[in-house]
Amino acid sequence: MWPFSHHYxxxxxxxxxxxxxxxxxxxxxxxxxxxxxxxxxxxxSYFEEAxxxxxxxxxxxxxxxxxxxxxLRQGYNKLRAAYNxxxxxxxxxxxxxxSTFEQRFSDDDLLTMGDGTHLLVETSYFNPPMHLYDxxxxxxxxxxxxxxxxxxxxxxxxxxDYDRLKDMGVQFQLSIMSLTGMYGEEAAVKARxxxxxxxxxxxxxxxxxxxxxRKALDAKVLTGKDVNALQKLKLKAHVExxxxxxxxxxWNVG
Ligand SMILES: [Fe+2]
Numbered sequence: 001m002w003p004f005s006h007h008y009x010x011x012x013x014x015x016x017x018x019x020x021x022x023x024x025x026x027x028x029x030x031x032x033x034x035x036x037x038x039x040x041x042x043x044x045s046y047f048e049e050a051x052x053x054x055x056x057x058x059x060x061x062x063x064x065x066x067x068x069x070x071x072l073r074q075g076y077n078k079l080r081a082a083y084n085x086x087x088x089x090x091x092x093x094x095x096x097x098x099s100t101f102e103q104r105f106s107d108d109d110l111l112t113m114g115d116g117t118h119l120l121v122e123t124s125y126f127n128p129p130m131h132l133y134d135x136x137x138x139x140x141x142x143x144x145x146x147x148x149x150x151x152x153x154x155x156x157x158x159x160x161d162y163d164r165l166k167d168m169g170v171q172f173q174l175s176i177m178s179l180t181g182m183y184g185e186e187a188a189v190k191a192r193x194x195x196x197x198x199x200x201x202x203x204x205x206x207x208x209x210x211x212x213x214r215k216a217l218d219a220k221v222l223t224g225k226d227v228n229a230l231q232k233l234k235l236k237a238h239v240e241x242x243x244x245x246x247x248x249x250x251w252n253v254g
Contacts, residue, residue, distance in 0.1 A: 009221070017052075020053060023203075027072065031059045034210075055088070056091075056092050061094070069093070094122055096123070114145075124154075125154055152194055153175065155186065173204055179191050179221065181219070198229070202237045
């Protein structure tokens with residue numbers, strides 16, 4: 001079906017059509033993502049035209065962008081009021097495990113995903129945070145499933161780390177641009193490894209700038225094996241997967 005030598009782009013395979021974006025920085029003016037309302041609306045229109053059905057807005061909450069859940073909710077309400085398209089939108093957050101995470105966590109000041117069951121987390125790309133595994137355990141004990149954003153982009157992580165994280169019930173979210181080499185060769189290699197091994201549970205655009213994202217969509221870098229694995233992930237990551245996990249959460253915790 002997929003000739004060996006041919007390479008495909010995400011656009012060419014219609015990856016966005018019928019997809020849910022589980023990670024993007026489209027909420028305007030709150031982090032290093034989209035800067036203003038006009039650009040947010042342009043990105044949402046683009047998604048709509050490409051056939052995306054649902055979007056999770058996941059602004060950073062971290063020492064560098066100390067957004068409060070209250071202010072993010074306010075920004076979200078403004079965006080919702082200005083948007084009259086057909087996309088289903090949700091507000092969540094991408095939570096950096098950094099020096100202030102524990103405080104936010106113990107204050108229960110979180111914007112979760114799914115049915116309040118999942119927490120999208122990230123770490124520095126270069127160094128593991130102190131007590132990474134303890135923090136993830138704490139999140140699990142709190143009744144939440146940690147979803148690790150773009151595991152392929154952490155330079156300090158290797159196959160052993162990925163296996164350990166999966167064993168403890170951490171879910172993985174692929175940043176689809178990683179496959180195109182947008183974040184370097186190492187991230188692309190790791191992304192393929194994890195994708196082919198069926199280690200991802202979700203995916204996301206991690207869109208910060210529409211122009212960059214469109215460029216990545218046009219990159220003809222996907223092999224037939226990548227395409228098949230991506231289609232499989234797309235099915236797996238359907239919103240019902242939140243419910244599937246719900247059951248295993250109940251089984252694992254408590
Ligand atoms: Fe992100």
